Amino acid sequence: MARHKRQRFRWPSDDLFGDIDVEVGWNPRRRTRMGISFDQDGTLHVEVPPGVALSEVRQVLQDHRRWVLRNVHQTEARDAGFPSQYVDGTILLHRGRPLCLRTDTTDEVRRDGESLLAPQHDTKRRVWHWYAREAAQVLAERLSATCPRLPWVMRVPVWRHSYMRAQWGSCSASGRLSLNTHLVKLADDLIDYVLVHELCHLKHLDHGPGFYALMQRSLPDWKERRRRLNERKALLAEPPPEATALA
Structure with missing residues (x-):
């Protein structure tokens, strides 16, 4: 049997999907239903029965616009480590789990199940403020759970959090912890790894033999957690909202 026809293109730049590479294949084995999928490089593959016009393909994609855009943003977030834009359907991270951004006329950012509702205007700045509020609560919670397990830590040390571009955390000579607000996007076990590291x-x-021996006693799987944390390092590269001072 001859290989079925394929056509690769982009919708016109002023169209609904102007930035998405689309490959349409007319497959004789398909009788009625249309198949839609994404590959690893973000190309949208559509398989249709013979005789289906491109205008029909476009209409189906329009009908599934939310699904298409959500998958585009997931691919971008996977490749860059952070979302390229904060629009309806963008996938965000919170404590290691995905949240789907929904923009509407709300005046505040808030959770709604597996979604994060946010205003349509100034969205990124508002979401970053929300992350900062969440970080204050989550990091305090994880410190309260972690410190009692470490016998040399008599009390929760003085700490603060802020958005940082180079490191997840640091500990000063006086024992003050500086933690990255982006930590709130990670799973709790990775947050705990950073906390144990700084508390050590x-x-x-320094990072001498004594330090690593203490890490091993305190967190036997610390090397695996460090490996997973390094896979999230791209989160630190996200540029902050323009001309905005975040608390």
């Missing part, structure tokens, strides 16, 4: 610096300021 209360006994060993």
Whole structure:
């Protein structure tokens, strides 16, 4: 049997899907239904029965616009480590789990199940403020759970959080912790890894043998957690909202 016809193109730049590579294949094995899928490089593949016009393909994609855009944003987030834009359907991370951004006429950012509702205007700045509020609560919670497990930590040390571009956390010579607000996007076990790492610096300021021995006793799987954390490092590269001072 001859290989079925394929056509690769982009919709016109002023069209609904102008930035998406689309490959349409007319497959004789398909009788009535249309198949839609994404590959690893973000190309949208559509398989249709013979005789289906491109105008019909376009209409189906329009009908599934939300699904298409959500998958585009998931691909972008996977490749870049952070969303390229904060629009309806963007996939965000919170404590290691995906949240689907929904923009509407609301005046505040809030969770609604597996969605994050946010205003349509100034969305990124508002979401970053929401992350900052969440980080204050989540990091305090994880510190309260972690410190009692470490016998050399007598009390929760003085700490603060802020958006940082180079590191997940640090510990000063005086024992003050500086933590990255982006930590709130990670799973709790990765947050705990960063906290244990910095709390070990209360006994060993350097990364010498004593430090790593303490890490091993405190968190036997720390190397695996470090490996997973390094896979999330691209999160740190996200540029902040323009001309905005975040608390």
